[in-house]
Amino acid sequence: MAIEPGTKAPDFTLKNQHGQTVSLGDYRGEKNVVLLFYPFAFSGTCTGELCALRDQLPAFVNDDVQLLAVSADSFFSLRVFAEQEGLEYPLLSDFWPHGDVSRAYGVFDEEKGCAVRGTFIIDKEGVVRWTVVNGLPDARDLDDYVAALQAL
Template sequence: MAIEADTLAPEIELKNQHGETVKLSDFRGEKNVVLLFYPFAFTGVCTGELCALRDELPKFVNDDVQLLAVSNDSPFALRVFAEQEGLEYPLLSDFWPHGEASRAYGVFDEEKGCAVRGTFIIDKKGVVRWTVVNGLPDARDLNEYIKAIDAL
């Protein structure tokens, strides 16, 4: 069961595609966070979603908002994926312990061994304000994120 709105966001500490450690708490008091879980790099729907975010990046990475995209891929795979698709925002690796962050947010599919499409908008106090969880084949609507961010 995915974490619901008005819940304190669980802390996560993961490596990005450059091997740097990124913590959710790094943004507390500074920025709202769009925390986006996706199944795997290099897959069709995921690539489409992440490239759509790339194309609208000023709405998701600015003085007020930070986008963090999390998958169960290794940091090495994420680096190649980011370079190939021109993704400038942090791609975080929930590779080991496998799925730990995805499980903390209730979006890890034990059968498939990967995260489902869960998005959590977290305010500057670290509280989840908005969530959406879609099945593996279903892309999310970026306009819904923008509305939720604007409402903060």
Template sequence: MAIEPGAKAPDFQLRNQHGQTVSLADHRGEKNVVLLFYPFAFTGVCTGELCALRDELPTFVNDDVQLLAVSCDSPFTLRVFAEQEGLDYPLLSDFWPHGEAARAYGVFDEEKGCAVRGTFVIDKEGVVRWSVVNGLPDARDLNEYVTALNGL
């Protein structure tokens, strides 16, 4: 069961595509966070979603907002994926312990071994203010993220 709005967002420490450790707490008190879980790099729907975010990046990475995208891929895979698709925002590896962050947010598919499509808008105090969870084949609507951010 995915974390509901109003709940405290679980902190995590994950490596990005450059091997640097990133935590949710890094942004507490400074930025709202759009935390996006996706199944795997180099897959059709995931690539489409992440490239759509790239194309609207100033909306999701600015003085007030930080986008963090999380999958169970290794940091090495994420680095190649980011370079190939021109993704200049943090791609975080939930590779090991496998799916730990996705499990904490209730969006890990045990049978498939990956995160489902869950997005959480987290305010500067670390509270989930909005969320959406879609099945593996169903892309999310970025306009819903914008509406949620505007409501903060």
């Protein structure tokens, strides 16, 4: 079960597509975070969602907001995926220990070995303020994220 709004967001440190470490705590007191979990790089629905975010990037990466996208792919795969699709925001690898961060947020599918489509908006104090969790085949609506961010 996914963590609920009002819950303190579990902190984590993962490698991005360039092998650099990124921690949720890096943004505490500085930026709101859109934390987006997705099943797999290179899959059709995931590519569509992540490219839609790329196309509306100023709404999700700016002085007040940081987008972090997480999958269980290795950071090597994420680097190729980011280069191929022109994704300049952090793609974080929850590869090892496999799915630990996804599990902490309650969005890891044990049978399939990947995250489901979970999104968490975390405020500057590190509290989850909004969530949506969709099944593997169901894309999310970016307009919902924008509305939730504007409500902060």
